[in-house]
Amino acid sequence: MSEKISIGLLGFGTVGSGVVRIVENHQQELKHQVGSSVVVDKILVKDAKKPRAIEIDERVLTEDPEDIISNPNIDVVVEVMGGIEEARDYIIRSLENKKHVVTANKDLMAMYGAELLTVASKNGCDLFYEASVAGGIPIIRSLVEGLSSDRITKMMGIVNGTTNYILTKMSNEGSSYNDVLKEAQELGYAESDPTADVEGLDAARKMAILGTLGFSMNIGLDDVSAQGISAVTEEDLDYAKQLGYRMKLVGVAKRDEGKVEVSVQPTLLPKNHPLASVNDVFNAVYVYGEAVGETMFYGPGAGSLPTATAVVSDLITVMKNMRLGVNGRSALPPLHEKQMKTDEDVISKYFMRLHVEDKAGAFAAITTLFSENNVSFEKLLQMPIKNKDVAEVVIITHKTNKKTYELISSCLTDLEVVKEVKSSYRIEGVSYDE
Amino acid sequence: MSEKISIGLLGFGTVGSGVVRIVENHQQELKHQVGSSVVVDKILVKDAKKPRAIEIDERVLTEDPEDIISNPNIDVVVEVMGGIEEARDYIIRSLENKKHVVTANKDLMAMYGAELLTVASKNGCDLFYEASVAGGIPIIRSLVEGLSSDRITKMMGIVNGTTNYILTKMSNEGSSYNDVLKEAQELGYAESDPTADVEGLDAARKMAILGTLGFSMNIGLDDVSAQGISAVTEEDLDYAKQLGYRMKLVGVAKRDEGKVEVSVQPTLLPKNHPLASVNDVFNAVYVYGEAVGETMFYGPGAGSLPTATAVVSDLITVMKNMRLGVNGRSALPPLHEKQMKTDEDVISKYFMRLHVEDKAGAFAAITTLFSENNVSFEKLLQMPIKNKDVAEVVIITHKTNKKTYELISSCLTDLEVVKEVKSSYRIEGVSYDE
Numbered sequence: 001m002s003e004k005i006s007i008g009l010l011g012f013g014t015v016g017s018g019v020v021r022i023v024e025n026h027q028q029e030l031k032h033q034v035g036s037s038v039v040v041d042k043i044l045v046k047d048a049k050k051p052r053a054i055e056i057d058e059r060v061l062t063e064d065p066e067d068i069i070s071n072p073n074i075d076v077v078v079e080v081m082g083g084i085e086e087a088r089d090y091i092i093r094s095l096e097n098k099k100h101v102v103t104a105n106k107d108l109m110a111m112y113g114a115e116l117l118t119v120a121s122k123n124g125c126d127l128f129y130e131a132s133v134a135g136g137i138p139i140i141r142s143l144v145e146g147l148s149s150d151r152i153t154k155m156m157g158i159v160n161g162t163t164n165y166i167l168t169k170m171s172n173e174g175s176s177y178n179d180v181l182k183e184a185q186e187l188g189y190a191e192s193d194p195t196a197d198v199e200g201l202d203a204a205r206k207m208a209i210l211g212t213l214g215f216s217m218n219i220g221l222d223d224v225s226a227q228g229i230s231a232v233t234e235e236d237l238d239y240a241k242q243l244g245y246r247m248k249l250v251g252v253a254k255r256d257e258g259k260v261e262v263s264v265q266p267t268l269l270p271k272n273h274p275l276a277s278v279n280d281v282f283n284a285v286y287v288y289g290e291a292v293g294e295t296m297f298y299g300p301g302a303g304s305l306p307t308a309t310a311v312v313s314d315l316i317t318v319m320k321n322m323r324l325g326v327n328g329r330s331a332l333p334p335l336h337e338k339q340m341k342t343d344e345d346v347i348s349k350y351f352m353r354l355h356v357e358d359k360a361g362a363f364a365a366i367t368t369l370f371s372e373n374n375v376s377f378e379k380l381l382q383m384p385i386k387n388k389d390v391a392e393v394v395i396i397t398h399k400t401n402k403k404t405y406e407l408i409s410s411c412l413t414d415l416e417v418v419k420e421v422k423s424s425y426r427i428e429g430v431s432y433d434e
Numbered sequence: 435m436s437e438k439i440s441i442g443l444l445g446f447g448t449v450g451s452g453v454v455r456i457v458e459n460h461q462q463e464l465k466h467q468v469g470s471s472v473v474v475d476k477i478l479v480k481d482a483k484k485p486r487a488i489e490i491d492e493r494v495l496t497e498d499p500e501d502i503i504s505n506p507n508i509d510v511v512v513e514v515m516g517g518i519e520e521a522r523d524y525i526i527r528s529l530e531n532k533k534h535v536v537t538a539n540k541d542l543m544a545m546y547g548a549e550l551l552t553v554a555s556k557n558g559c560d561l562f563y564e565a566s567v568a569g570g571i572p573i574i575r576s577l578v579e580g581l582s583s584d585r586i587t588k589m590m591g592i593v594n595g596t597t598n599y600i601l602t603k604m605s606n607e608g609s610s611y612n613d614v615l616k617e618a619q620e621l622g623y624a625e626s627d628p629t630a631d632v633e634g635l636d637a638a639r640k641m642a643i644l645g646t647l648g649f650s651m652n653i654g655l656d657d658v659s660a661q662g663i664s665a666v667t668e669e670d671l672d673y674a675k676q677l678g679y680r681m682k683l684v685g686v687a688k689r690d691e692g693k694v695e696v697s698v699q700p701t702l703l704p705k706n707h708p709l710a711s712v713n714d715v716f717n718a719v720y721v722y723g724e725a726v727g728e729t730m731f732y733g734p735g736a737g738s739l740p741t742a743t744a745v746v747s748d749l750i751t752v753m754k755n756m757r758l759g760v761n762g763r764s765a766l767p768p769l770h771e772k773q774m775k776t777d778e779d780v781i782s783k784y785f786m787r788l789h790v791e792d793k794a795g796a797f798a799a800i801t802t803l804f805s806e807n808n809v810s811f812e813k814l815l816q817m818p819i820k821n822k823d824v825a826e827v828v829i830i831t832h833k834t835n836k837k838t839y840e841l842i843s844s845c846l847t848d849l850e851v852v853k854e855v856k857s858s859y860r861i862e863g864v865s866y867d868e
Contacts, residue, residue: 022583022725032769136726138580146572149456149746274732277711291456291739292570298708299729309726312583324760335466
């Protein structure tokens with residue numbers, strides 16, 4: 001192995017600058033671990049003349065991807081440019097040129113992960129992507145190595161910092177979704193077009209990656225149903241609190257008898273559940289394994305240096321593998337054929353908030369509908385709404401399947417006494433008091 | 435690599451039976467990952483005739499350690515017998531016979547870790563010990579790999595389940611230490627001789643291991659100061675709560691300008707700190723890295739299957755290394771010479787509870803002593819104690835160094851107005867509200 005390992009960076013934004021900074025500042029530690037010095041030799045940028053926040057020798061910058069992809073001196077390519085088609089093309093060609101690749105690109109891995117890993121494996125190259133899920137939290141390693149002996153049956157992830165910030169603020173301050181979103185945008189916690197975050201798509205991509213690894217099954221983006229937080233109201237958060245819950249945007253992945261479900265939705269968690277106190281922009285992934293039981297991994301889900309930590313840790317693994325001559329040997333094909341649950345197999349409790357006519361018999365009509373479908377109530381609140389002939393009813397159901405619950409929901413809207421189903425949320429996680 | 439990998443187990447107690455169970459139940463997954471079947475071939479027990487909770491072919495059991503250590507058919511030795519001298523001898527001889535070793539023995543690793551890793555390395559063998567710290571939580575991997583690119587500056591661990599159970603119960607129920615200890619013993623959460631747990635020795639051993647890995651510095655057991663929970667009272671827990679803190683037995687390891695401190699003591703944490711809601715027998719390790727910031731790893735710290743999960747995950751790594759022919763290449767010698775802080779370098783806030791004479795001037799005498807030593811107060815409570823001429827004073831200091839604080843403490847006991855320093859605790863962790 002050479003005296004020096006050369007890195008080519010595709011992209012020089014937030015994460016890219018973090019990578020450059022860590023590689024520069026931690027040379028002594030890197031050399032100790034890897035046995036060679038590590039140098040960022042080339043960085044692909046859109047505009048090499050643009051002023052940069054961090055000092056960089058301008059000969060390192062290039063506007064031509066071939067200076068990295070086809071450069072025989074580059075050993076490892078780090079893709080931190082984002083986007084899908086172009087990134088995919090660059091990564092495939094880098095691998096074909098026998099360069100190892102580290103990427104932070106969740107969109108790409110959720111869509112083309114299986115393909116890219118196959119290309120890597122065929123070319124005897126490593127392809128690592130720890131930074132693609134939950135930023136600085138080493139969750140992929142923990143699933144693939146730390147819990148490799150176990151059979152994982154459930155994962156729940158707070159894997160989107162923007163929505164967690166918004167829900168935390170709404171819950172703590174009683175503010176509206178729109179006000180908090182605006183504030184988050186001003187603070188840089190939300191994009192000017194926040195759709196991918198607030199509608200749960202970003203979280204869905206990460207859950208596809210976690211599902212694939214945790215269940216050893218090729219879970220695609222199409223297999224993940226996603227619902228965002230834009231319809232969540234202060235009232236919902238307030239009732240959740242009153243009833244002993246906290247609302248989070250939770251990615252849920254469960255396996256039962258070989259069949260799996262993966263979804264993302266605003267979810268109520270008992271307030272003493274480990275995920276319930278994960279606040280602000282922090283991320284956490286809760287993992288339940290048959291043998292290990294409950295574990296949780298907590299940390300920063302985004303940001304320049306946290307995400308770069310994950311990228312450089314992957315780089316170290318690549319470089320250790322280079323020293324041992326064992327690159328391209330660690331990725332495993334999925335053990336199981338994909339088997340998704342039907343809605344009848346998806347079991348959970350639910351929270352429902354309704355407006356009903358405030359008159360005799362209204363309540364009975366609702367309870368009859370639930371009981372005819374064999375769904376019982378765990379908790380029930382009913383209270384009149386001032387100056388209106390309407391009462392607000394909040395229901396916490398016992399466990400039921402999704403198909404039955406959706407049937408009940410649609411029948412409820414047909415009932416004359418029901419003015420409106422205001423909101424409806426899944427409930428996950430056992431309370432520690434139970 | 436052979437069709438079958440043979441494991442020899444030294445010890446068949448709680449963890450050993452868990453290992454047998456996981457290896458048997460997860461054959462398909464193991465084979466998928468390792469490429470060979472995995473068989474527990476021999477188990478060293480004290481009494482081969484004793485009835486066992488799990489079914490086992492009696493030809494597997496042996497009372498002679500040589501059947502494992504010197505058995506040419508055994509590939510990997512798993513040490514789950516506990517104790518120190520004998521275990522050390524067996525492990526060294528196994529390594530010299532070119533067998534890889536996985537151990538769950540924290541006492542041994544805290545005392546002889548450096549020696550054993552050197553023997554392993556000389557013999558081209560792996561020696562892994564994930565299970566020795568925090569049971570099922572993959573914290574060692576996370577430090578060594580997941581955060582390998584970062585410079586860790588602080589670790590705080592709730593790494594002893596027994597004491598965490600006791601403090602949680604005392605705090606929730608207002609019960610006394612002795613009552614809860616007795617209950618914990620009845621439930622099997624505390625040993626009949628609980629000394630190693632309640633006096634902080636068990637936690638100190640784990641912190642020596644974490645300190646060594648996190649700071650890349652040979653931290654021995656002698657470098658870790660340990661104070662247990664046997665003197666903690668209900669009053670202390672009650673004041674802690676009133677002032678917005680939770681008390682935990684915390685292992686604290688900090689690095690500042692190359693110097694480190696490692697200690698274990700009952701510690702107050704702000705109630706919204708991630709560690710503050712780690713309750714009952716759960717463990718958690720909080721890690722602060724320069725680049726990644728705050729992370730936390732949470733899970734079961736003990737128990738048959740959780741600990742066995744860590745052992746078998748180590749086994750999988752050994753077996754993958756066998757397949758690649760790279761055993762004995764992953765352990766790194768410490769990068770840094772050990773440099774411990776002096777008491778002047780150890781900085782924290784403190785909680786102190788005093789009984790003082792309830793008369794004019796008493797309070798002034800105390801505050802003068804603190805201010806002469808340049809230590810200021812963050813919070814102060816004073817209240818009379820019924821039917822006594824004594825007032826209770828609770829002080830939360832601003833940050834000071836340990837030497838100054840201990841000087842103040844000893845001067846306080848000399849003051850005539852001070853009847854008694856009832857208790858004194860370190861405070862760690864920034865409140866998330868600040």
